[in-house]
Amino acid sequence: MWANNLRIIGVVLGTLALYTLIANKIPQVQSEVPRALSLGANFTPEQLVAAGDQLYHGAGGCTACHGLGTRAPNLLTDEKGQGQIGARCGKRESGKDCKAYLYESLTSPRAYVVQGYEPIMPEMGRILSPQQLWALVAFLESNGGTVDVTASDIPASSTTSTTSTTSTASAGIAGGSTDPMTIIRGAGCTGCHKISGEGGAIGPELTHVGSRLSANLIRESILQPDAKIAKGYEKFKGIMPKTFGHQLTAEQLEALVQFLAAHK
């Protein structure tokens, strides 16, 4: 009797353990919540582009379709010889400049379905705030074009928040902290890079970065990420934001560079 019961318990627990183990062995992807974006009155285009960059590659969910080459047009890379989105957006609709076209494409995507693709894009106005939409527009413009989104484009109420990226920028990322790991997390580096077991695997791992790059090269990689691309990551050229030179204070940048260089 008890032998039977023990065997049954063994079968049940063994089956549960197997399924749990398999589900934990596959890549783990969590769906993040888009961070609220509040802009001060004196925000810079670079700040807007950086915010848009984070949304594009993160909570905006854009990369689920754009960039695969099958579901939606490429935006950050060439699309059928027309260049990046910033270079072609002004030519898509006559009488409509790049900024207006991109904003309307986000809020009413079915109005501008590119030939050869299905009308599958959601209305981003239902998902993102106006500030986030404009940040995305600025980011897309920065890819091959000129950023011309200004404070006047963004609804007045959106720019009067007490928490502003301006104040963040003037004090650097993560409230001006010089703790390297706080900067790394605050700047969103772990969204793509893994360091000491933490973070994603889209970009090169940083755990032993000091053993392959000098402090100067690490600094250059932060300020001009596309200048030299790590072997095996050529496909991801253009993904890393180029705005850390504006966002980090000099003290933060040096703290980060020395920290990474010491990671051998």
Add this chain to the structure above:
Amino acid sequence: MTEHLLLQAVADTANAYRDFPVIGSRAAIWIAAEIHLMFAAFVLGVPIFAVVAEAIGIFGKDQRYDRLSKEFTRLLLIAYSATAIWGAVFVFLLSTLYPKFWAYLTAIFGVSMWVYVSIFFFESFTLYLYYYGWDRWKYGRAKIVHWCLGILLNIWGTIVMFIADSWLTYMMTPPRDITPETSPTSIKLWHAILNHTWMPINIHRLIGNVVFGGAIVGAYASYRFLAARTEEERAHYDWMGYVGNFIAISALIVLPFAGYWLGREIYQYDQSMGITMMGGFMSWLWVIQAFLIAVLFLTGNYYLWIGMGRIPGAERYRPYTKWLLVVLVIGALVWGTPHTMIADSRELVAMGGSHHPLLGALGVMSAKNTAVNLMILATFLSFLLYRRANIRPVVPWAKTGTRIQAAMFVIAAAIVLFFGIRGYFVEAIVRIGYSVYQVGAVLACIVFVTLIDVLMARGAQSLGAIQWGKMPPRSQYALFILAVTFTWLMGLMGFARSGIRQHWHVWQVMQDTSPYAATPALGYAAIMISTCVLIFLSLVAFIFWLGGLAEKSTFVPSTVEAPHVGQ
């Protein structure tokens, strides 16, 4: 003014959520909702075939089915209490941990919640009448009235489920005219109920409950089989396990079609939601689902093949089983092949692109639909061989009938393969339509082959009685694996359904701003699902034990030749 608004917003958020000690509010709600749902599925699924079994007993004049039905119903009594208790736990947790969201839901669905409670009341008392009146209303017209009580029980249960489904489907697919600014009190109840996924979920759950109920009854029977002390007892529970498994697998074959409908409605409502589900952060979930379904198909067939060992005459068909196994394994491998997955750079470089050059071709829907349809055909063939194992048809057209049946299998498989291969050469929109032809061919084959088989079995010569009870213990452990897998699969698909809302309580209408708003990865979800399954099965084991205390089971002698299910 702005400062005031911000302070108000902060205050609103603070009042919107409370935390639960140690495990957090999300885990607490997850466990309560999932276990309530598992019990609910059991108490809704079991009455469906309890009433069918009773009907077979009445109209087929076979007392064993009547006893089987009563035994199911006895288990229901305790399971109903457990369902209600977990429902209360769920509601109290939701209203205390997520008060603002709860207030929003009640503002729209308050009236339907009152109706729900009333019907649950009627349902419970109908069940009491149904069970306690069993021996009193046993003969003649009274028995028919008793059977009608069983039908009424199912009607109440179905309405209760439909009402609850409207709440959760509203959270997934609220009507498009409802925005974050829409006051919940201004939303018409019927408008909220009639959302995109309400009916597909209703149908999907209705079938799923039958599958689930069958699997749990199968596990109950296998437990009693292993604990049986007499041949009669063993024979009875062997037969009961077979019936439970038959019902579970038969309903499982239909379930994917309801799943396709639900998936299509999700895509039609919001493409991005569909993409999140199939190609976004949830894409790996479907590989796990394919693995689980492969386990179900293989274990279900394995149980049948072992069962053929106790049927005189079944040895004629044994050579075919290895080929059926080959089809099932290849089908499972194709179905589990990943395609458009979230991949990191190393994986993309290793694959040489976003899709694997070779396996990518097998990961598309053309290949997967072909695989699953062939697996269904193989499983149906297993059932057919089992059905025919101990009979020799005597009708003059028996040979012709068998040839027609074989031709139907070949034609159905050919249609499935033809559209599967052609799907690679046409546009996506055309390819999607092909799945209808594939499914149609398989369903037509199942219907017509069964019809021919039933006609052909008339007056058939028996090659010997099925030796109920002559099953090796490993066959019973297979039934346990089926029950655990069905339960786990239910938890997994519940996570998929709920998780595609991501950080929204109500999709794009009411945002989740709690600390648990992010939708967790599959590893965490698997731990939660396993925890829920373990709690549920432990409670079910306790209920089964109580059921055993309450009444001694009744058996039929094993020497009676038992007709096959469906005859």
